[in-house]
Amino acid sequence: xxxxxxxxxxxxxxxxxxxxxxxxxxxxxxxxxxxxxxxxxxxxxxxxxxxxxxxxxxxxxxxxxxxxxxxxxxxxxxxxxxxxxxxxxxxxxxxxxxxxxxxxxxxxxxxxxxxxxxxxxxxxxxxxxxxxxxxxxxxxxxxxxxxxxxxxxxxxxxxxxxxxxxxxxxxxxxxxxxxxxxxxxxxxxxxxxxxxxxxxxxxxxxxxxxxxxxxxxxxxxxxxxxxxxxxxxxxxxxxxxxxxxxxxxxxxxxxxxxxxxxxxxxxxxxxxxxxxxxxxxxxxxxxxxxxxxxxxxxxxxxxxxxxxxxxxxxxxxxxxxxxxxxxxxxxxxxxxxxxxxxxxxxxxxxxxxxxxxxxxxxxxxxxxxxxxxxxxxxxxxxxxxxxxxxxxxxxxxxxxxxxxxxxxxxxxxxxxxxxxxxxxxxxxxxxxxxxxxxxxxxxxxxxxxxxxxxxxxxxxxxxxxxxxxxxxxxxxxxxxxxxxxxxxxxxxxxxxxxxxxxxxxxxxxxxxxxxxxxxxxxxxxxxxxxxxxxxxxxxxxxxxxxxxxxxxxxxxxxxxxxxxxxxxxxxxxxxxxxxxxxxxxxxxxxxxxxxxxxxxxxxx
Numbered sequence: 125x126x127x128x129x130x131x132x133x134x135x136x137x138x139x140x141x142x143x144x145x146x147x148x149x150x151x152x153x154x155x156x157x158x159x160x161x162x163x164x165x166x167x168x169x170x171x172x173x174x175x176x177x178x179x180x181x182x183x184x185x186x187x188x189x190x191x192x193x194x195x196x197x198x199x200x201x202x203x204x205x206x207x208x209x210x211x212x213x214x215x216x217x218x219x220x221x222x223x224x225x226x227x228x229x230x231x232x233x234x235x236x237x238x239x240x241x242x243x244x245x246x247x248x249x250x251x252x253x254x255x256x257x258x259x260x261x262x263x264x265x266x267x268x269x270x271x272x273x274x275x276x277x278x279x280x281x282x283x284x285x286x287x288x289x290x291x292x293x294x295x296x297x298x299x300x301x302x303x304x305x306x307x308x309x310x311x312x313x314x315x316x317x318x319x320x321x322x323x324x325x326x327x328x329x330x331x332x333x334x335x336x337x338x339x340x341x342x343x344x345x346x347x348x349x350x351x352x353x354x355x356x357x358x359x360x361x362x363x364x365x366x367x368x369x370x371x372x373x374x375x376x377x378x379x380x381x382x383x384x385x386x387x388x389x390x391x392x393x394x395x396x397x398x399x400x401x402x403x404x405x406x407x408x409x410x411x412x413x414x415x416x417x418x419x420x421x422x423x424x425x426x427x428x429x430x431x432x433x434x435x436x437x438x439x440x441x442x443x444x445x446x447x448x449x450x451x452x453x454x455x456x457x458x459x460x461x462x463x464x465x466x467x468x469x470x471x472x473x474x475x476x477x478x479x480x481x482x483x484x485x486x487x488x489x490x491x492x493x494x495x496x497x498x499x500x501x502x503x504x505x506x507x508x509x510x511x512x513x514x515x516x517x518x519x520x521x522x523x524x525x526x527x528x529x530x531x532x533x534x535x536x537x538x539x540x541x542x543x544x545x546x547x548x549x550x551x552x553x554x555x556x557x558x559x560x561x562x563x564x565x566x567x568x569x570x571x572x573x574x575x576x577x578x579x580x581x582x583x584x585x586x587x588x589x590x591x592x593x594x595x596x597x598x599x600x601x602x603x604x605x606x607x608x609x610x611x612x613x614x615x616x617x618x619x620x621x622x623x624x625x626x627x628x629x630x631x632x633x634x635x636x637x638x639x640x641x642x643x644x645x646x647x648x649x650x651x652x653x654x655x656x657x658x659x660x661x662x663x664x665x666x667x668x669x670x671x672x673x674x675x676x677x678x679x680x681x682x683x684x685x686x687x688x689x690x691x692x693x694x695x696x697x698x699x700x701x702x703x704x705x706x707x708x709x710x711x712x713x714x715x716x717x718x719x720x721x722x723x724x725x726x727x728x
Contacts, residue, residue: 130287136193138163143200152213154315157308161358164279165385171258171278176439180256223304223332230581231342235594237295239586240623242345244645247633249291252281266642268649271447275389276351299347306354307332313357314539316364317503326542326567334479334574335534339581352393355385360400366425376429383433392528403505467516474530479574483541490544507536592714593627597634610639611687613694614665617644622662628688640665668696671704687719
């Protein structure tokens with residue numbers, strides 16, 4: 125019950141907004157998508173606001189904010205009366221429930237969020253909860269300034285506090301909920317573009333069951349990109365609505381919030397949104413040239429509202445440009461030829477499975493068809509660019525490789541394929557009921573086939589933690605001192621970066637204890653000496669296979685007093701420590717072994 129109430133509390137800001145300023149012409153799914161996206165944006169922007177005024181979020185202050193949101197929502201509900209909701213809301217909620225059940229089922233085998241990115245997401249949320257808001261640094265866990273995109277972490281920290289779940293469990297549960305909500309967001313964009321609920325419904329079904337992504341984000345723990353992908357389509361839909369209707373300022377304020385949410389969620393989704401706005405500008409300029417008159421009101425409403433969103437986030441983006449090298453990156457680059465050898469195979473893998481390839485075929489039909497069926501080509505231009513840069517041609521736009529674009533290409537594929545299917549059969553078959561029946565059959569076949577192929581959303585090679593690791597981490601929290609320092613098995617991750625190969629990589633995020641490699645986030649913001657020191661330790665640990673001089677030298681250099689070893693993972697195994705003088709096993713939890721260094725002076 126508490127978890128359900130926590131989810132409801134997260135939606136209060138968006139619900140209050142909708143009840144007062146929402147467009148009543150929208151159906152339940154569009155409205156629900158806007159509520160979710162605005163709530164996430166409001167929470168992220170609120171965290172930045174408290175950070176800017178140097179005000180920590182106490183339980184009392186949090187209660188006041190939530191109470192105000194509840195009061196505003198209740199007043200809006202009374203004001204709207206029976207007209208607040210209609211039967212389309214019931215269908216939207218039922219569809220969302222199905223998507224939630226599917227996403228949670230896909231994550232059923234995981235005991236912690238997957239792979240290595242999840243580790244620093246949990247660490248950041250842990251720090252935000254302990255600090256009482258958005259921090260300037262992750263110390264004492266990691267040195268250096270914090271300037272990462274934090275939209276997901278702000279929502280995750282609030283959910284963790286409200287639900288009573290620890291940060292790791294919150295990330296896993298919230299991540300799947302956001303993944304389910306992506307279907308709502310894609311529906312909102314498709315419906316706004318096409319004005320046809322059938323196209324919106326098909327697009328939502330496709331991103332839930334047929335395409336590998338975004339469900340496969342679970343395998344990597346790409347939760348920051350996921351929340352950006354959830355907000356981005358709603359923000360794009362609001363831009364289209366502003367383009368079509370020239371709303372009053374209080375309606376356009378919603379676009380400002382969504383702009384801010386997109387910018388704070390992920391740098392790549394921020395870039396994609398800016399790219400979409402550029403397409404809007406090109407469309408406006410083309411119309412002005414064709415008609416020889418400029419509609420300044422149409423473009424001004426979008427420019428002003430999105431600029432306000434940028435201003436609201438400028439405090440954090442200034443910090444990003446101060447501490448990162450973003451300003452010095454070239455606009456276009458060419459990737460090294462060696463990196464493209466397996467790129468096409470990776471592209472096929474991500475846009476698959478077979479059901480995904482079928483969607484691409486329908487999507488190409490829909491994209492070409494829409495060019496001739498609509499007067500405005502804003503979305504088509506944007507989709508074409510995303511599709512092009514998703515191809516491993518070797519071109520790199522800004523710092524975003526082709527696989528960045530591949531991770532979001534499911535959005536244009538789902539929408540254009542839905543448009544292609546509906547338009548194709550509606551044109552070929554004049555009887556609307558029969559056409560709809562065929563569309564339903566095709567959708568059902570693709571959905572069943574896609575669900576069968578995408579049932580396993582987790583690559584087994586990316587699972588680092590099992591239940592024995594979780595029990596071992598709980599043991600560490602209760603049986604080791606705060607200043608404990610752990611050896612863990614390591615492996616190379618990227619240039620000059622190393623990662624843990626098992627549950628040892630979770631020691632810092634879960635327990636707060638020091639470990640040899642403090643998540644792959646350690647190069648972010650830290651000085652070069654610290655990064656090199658950690659890299660050197662990680663490299664040494666990756667080659668340790670025995671209780672020899674190299675082992676004891678590493679123990680001495682890193683002042684290690686505990687070992688975390690899992691059978692079958694990493695170079696150092698329990699057999700090599702069985703007769704190691706000065707190393708005593710404290711506990712063995714199935715395949716996880718925890719040792720104490722009893723003779724740290726045993727060095728060469």
